[in-house]
Amino acid sequence: MISLTIDGRPVSVPPGATLLDAARQLDIRIPTMCHVPGLEPASSCFVCAVQVKGQRGLSPSCAMPAAEGMEVDTDSEAVRGARRVAIELLLSDHAGECVAPCSARCPAGLDIPGFVREIVAGDASRSMRIITERLALPGALGRVCPRLCEQGCRRIEYDDGLTIGPLHRYVADLDREAAAPYVPPRAPSTGKSVAIVGAGPAGLAAAQFLLRQGHACTLFDTESAAGGMLRYGIPAFRLPKDALDAEIDEIRRFGAEFRMNSRWGRDFSLADLRRRHDAVFLAIGAQRAQGLRCEGEELALSGIEFLRLVAEGNPPSLGEDVVVVGGGNTAMDCARAAIRMGPRNVRILYRRTRREMPCLMQEVEEAEAEGVACEMLVAPMLLERGEDHRLLLTCQHTKLGAPDASGRCQPVPVEGSEYVVECTTVIAAIGQAVDRSLAEAEGLRVTGWGIAAAERTLATNLPGVFAGGDAVLGADLAVRAVAAGRIAAASIGQFLRGEPVVGEARSAAVVFRPVDDAERALVFRNIEMAERVPMPEIDMEQRLAGFDEVATGLSGADARREAQRCLTCGCRKSDCCVVRTLATEYGADAGRFAGERRRFSQDTSHPDIIYEPGKCIMCDACVRIAAEAGEPLGLTTIGRGFHVTVAAPFGQPMSEALRDVALRCAEACPSGALALRSASGCGLGGGCGGGTPAPSHFPIL
């Protein structure tokens, strides 16, 4: 026997054992990539490198024989640093991406190719399961989300981007009507309870993800019904109340308790909640409407107040001439709600141009189609009451000046351009802010936007108190609030288990961008041009007659047809890729050594596997497996230097190279270079058969 010490611990191994064997005997984990148990070591990746005392360089532990008296260090700073650089170098030459660009853009990190693929496969329940891993309220979000994901769709460079929101709306609606709607798994009760202040999208999402972990949740809300801004800030023609109610009911059935008509500062204090519950999540939203910021602003109706009254079925009378001031989604919703109430005239005044409008252009187009007039480069100066109770809004023309810190051009008043608009109602839809007074009074730190919370964990300065959504960010997208709820649930779970609070596990991700037209053409090879399936809508007459939902949803056939347009970007092995896992573990920065990289290419000749040489890390595992198995052709390494590649000899396709051991090679391949054709990369197993949930990601450019 040979005696040596690893990380200061003595161990004895038989002659011929490697340092890796010795470390494993001590349960010391050394990461490996190119190592395939039972095969001759390649010792090429240098991720298993360790420091043997007295040697100048590092040694690959998978091949280095243990020797008497060796002193080995497996986890020193130098060793970890070398591993990290090795991984970073591998990532710098990776012609592929861990996550599809749509998913990378989704604030909630929804696995879009995953759930879309299940629509194609006709398995709505599985699709719902994938959606629910990341997203609460998918039906509501499918209707109201501005769909940043669609802007990331790679297909935009080819024909038309995929329509994504309507697809998860389709899945959610279908699931709700199914005989057995999908219910996420729920851990046994932990006996812990969490108070959630605010039953809007952030609070509801937090509840759902906390309930999954077995914690009890109580949601406190000022209003009589849950849903927050989804209920009171978005008109029914965009999000019908029954669709929202159905999703809230699911969360209620899942175990959430609601205390409605219960106001922080009136009915309870934060201190009360902290006493009675094990943790608190503050998701109070941004409720305070901003005024017109001109003289007479008190004469205007606030946009969210107007929408709330409409939602409660108690709309104010508006008169014949309605002016909406603002350029965001709230302004559009106000204008479109107003025009359904029958005034002669509804117009929107905005102080910049269409380009600068923070709402979706689609919303503007819908509003204009319904008869709303939009006037650009106009700012209010004075609001006063005229004769016959009519309002006089003095406006001034503006022009665009220099861009501000956000990059938007600042409006500059044009002197002498004043004019007066006569109207019956002015709705101020300028924006909302967080009411921070209660939070401050109870000892929470605040920022210019809202309650101060750590970005990754959403922890506030008070132990056990977390905050997220609009309450932290200021008025923002519902999908960000839903994401915040999920992240808060992860942090709160850690807090309740007494673990360090680190937030959600986030995986490293490589971003892939075709370098030129030739590579782009390769990406779109064999892809047929197909137009985007349009969303069916009710006719204009019906639209203006009431608050019926405008977009009626995709039919099953349409949804499948649209789903088939998905290119299934991302990686088949995103959930089991060793390179990615270690990149995450070692905090590798894929952009650190950016430089020339290999071209994207694909060999799809094999019936079971797909080979993407641009993702190969030259570990030789497949070459060695094929050789050992006696494949007649097998694989080999070709070329020298940076441009070496693994391929079948004599230019033969993969189908010839691997006749018997393709599956074994795909399994052993530590990256996405060799993957099962059937693999989904959806977090439900596939590439390697693992079942770990798809991690979140932080794209690295």
Added chain:
Amino acid sequence: MNGKSVEIRIGLGSCGIAGGAEAVRAAVEREARQAGARAVVKAVGCNGMCHREPLVEVVEAGGAGALYGNVTAEAARSIVRRHVRPGALMARLRWTADRASDLFRHSGARPQLAEYKVDLLSGGAASYLRKQERIVLENCGEIDPENIHDYLAREGYQALEKCLRQLPPAELIQVLMDSGLRGRGGAGFRTGLKWSLARQQPEGDKYVICNGDEGDPGAFMDRLVLESDPHRVLEGLVIAAYAIGAAEGIFYIRAEYPLAVRRIREAIRQAEERGFLGQRILDSEFSLRLEVREGAGAFVCGEETALIQSLEGQRGTPRLRPPYPIQRGFRGRPTLVNNVETLACVPWIVRRGAGPFNALGTESSKGTKVFALAGKINRGGLVEVPMGVTIREVVEDIGGGIKDGRKFKAAQLGGPSGGCIPERLADTPIDYEALASTGAIMGSGGLVVLDDRDCMVDLARFFLHFTQAESCGKCTFCRIGTKRMLEILERLCAGHGRPGDLENLELLAGHLSRGSLCGLGQTAPNPVLTTLRYFPEEYKAHLIDKRCPAGRCTALIRYRVTADCTGCTSCAQVCPVKAIAYRPYERHEIDQDLCTRCDMCRQACQENSIEVVSP
């Protein structure tokens, strides 16, 4: 040599052939044939004076003679007429007539022999030779490499005979140990110790391999020895096999050395015929079978584990050592791999004993080292110097200093694995440890001399380009790390350096040297690290000022015509892109937008009035 005749030796190594020696040989042979039978024309290898090829040496009876350099076919005829006494009467008459007619021709029309004569007693050639000590090269350029008799006449195979008759392997190995010989491939492992470890391996098949896969750009020591004195290397290999108990051996020679391959094959044939090789060598119990295998041209196959892989029909990639080839090598058996130059020292050491070899050199580095001296030097070629001589002595005394009277800036030792030693450290002795302490290495023998117009960043880029292209692509740091380093160097040379580039260069260099399986990767950063260490200001000039102080990096320089221009139009005539207008008697101007910085105008200018500026 026939006592009555004259021996005319023509250097027919690859260098001589490249210089036109075949035409010289044809001329000499024709002229000698006409003269009758009194001259022996002998094709010899190279004597190392590559800067004077083709070389013709005449050795007359009694030892007198002369050496001629840069010989043309016409000069060759004159040389023959000068030294060879015609045999037949008719020939004698004709020669006398020819000689007479020579006298009447215009003196400028034919070469004056004196111009070709190499003075070995004083002047450049004398300095070139004076500081040299020839052990490895002792026969080079003096014997016919394809004739075993020539080698035998120089005490050839006496060392082998001595081993077989008087020196049991253990004693032989002790001689090697005592001599202090270290591996000449570059790493400098003690040869005696390596042999002894190989000998201690369990009984059974063992192999000896002569590593002739010389690959450093600009290095040709091994080629020259293999071409000029093949039996010497062969004898060394047979002795090594005897020492460790091997019955089979392989000459691994790169295929780009066809002449070396042919001559080793011929030497093997001749040695077998004479009983120096094969079954029961010189009637002893010792037998050895040798074969020649040609390397397919991969630089990394000079690394012993990769070399063995390629011999086994695998892709030439290195593997982790241990196990060392001594323990597990060719066909999984103990295998001794020695470099050509190492083996070439062996017969000399065995013949003369450890003492004379050990007497040469420094405390830790014994004997001599052969260098391929090249670059901005007056007298380049192959030189063999005793260890301990300083770099400055090699450059200034042997090499005759820097060409065109420019300034000695640095010496690059060891090629892509080596480093740059700046002029201020030129008094460093040729010694494994002393050279290593500068960041360079002894290396296999490349020695490139650089002057003040050589850019150190560009030089590092050149070598990294080589190692990047020659990396086998196995280890991550070597495959991608060298690429990223090369990209940084290319950026710097193009004036596109970015903040953090120098730090990343150093960081990657460190990981590359510590995280590579073989010497290629481990030593690849040396050219970068040494230039960064000794010439940081040059890197900073490229990075920050976007300037190339040496005026080398084309993206960072421009050409300018000075006031000395006479308007002779020489530059305008050679400019390939018409960046200089053809305007006689006017000071020329260079259109900077068109100029490609090809340097042709500067070379063409007779007034030296085109200068390179880096703003």
